[in-house]
Amino acid sequence: MAAQPPPPPQWVLDLNATPASKPKGATFSDPPGYTAALSSKQKSQSSKTAVRQAPTSEEMDTLKMKKAWELAIAPAKQLPMNAIGMYMTGNTLQIFSIFMVFTLFKTPILAVASIQRTFAPYETPGTSGRLLGVKAVYILMNMLMLALGIWKVNGMGLLPTTRSDWLAWEGERTWSERAVPREWL
Structure with missing residues (x-):
């Protein structure tokens, strides 16, 4: 005859048992984030009271303008990261620094070229006039990115900023x- 296994400990039985309902005289409130299982009667009452009203068009326009401003200032948030990246790549002509500068020029140009598509989700009759300032700030922030690229190209020595860069177009000085007579030279 085989021996029966011992009964499980009390904590296992407590874990597997359904939770006891809250005593009626308890004065403690539920901890934050705890949701008790609702009965079907409570569910139907809470669904009737928790109907959310749709936002008005003014509230939606305000929200869209806030999101548009966040989008317009986003290139300025990338400026410090790109500036540190440009500083870290050095001023020598290497493939990594060339690709970084190429990306620094390409990204703002493409962003400005697609400005209408970028701000299309925020365009409503109530926000169309106010979006002009947002778009102007967006263009300005992208121009700052281009200025960072120009600064880097100048640091690499690729901009013709000195007189010696234009020697091919200089004529002989008379x-x-x-x-000394010319024949002696």
């Missing part, structure tokens, strides 16, 4: 007088 002297008004010489100390």
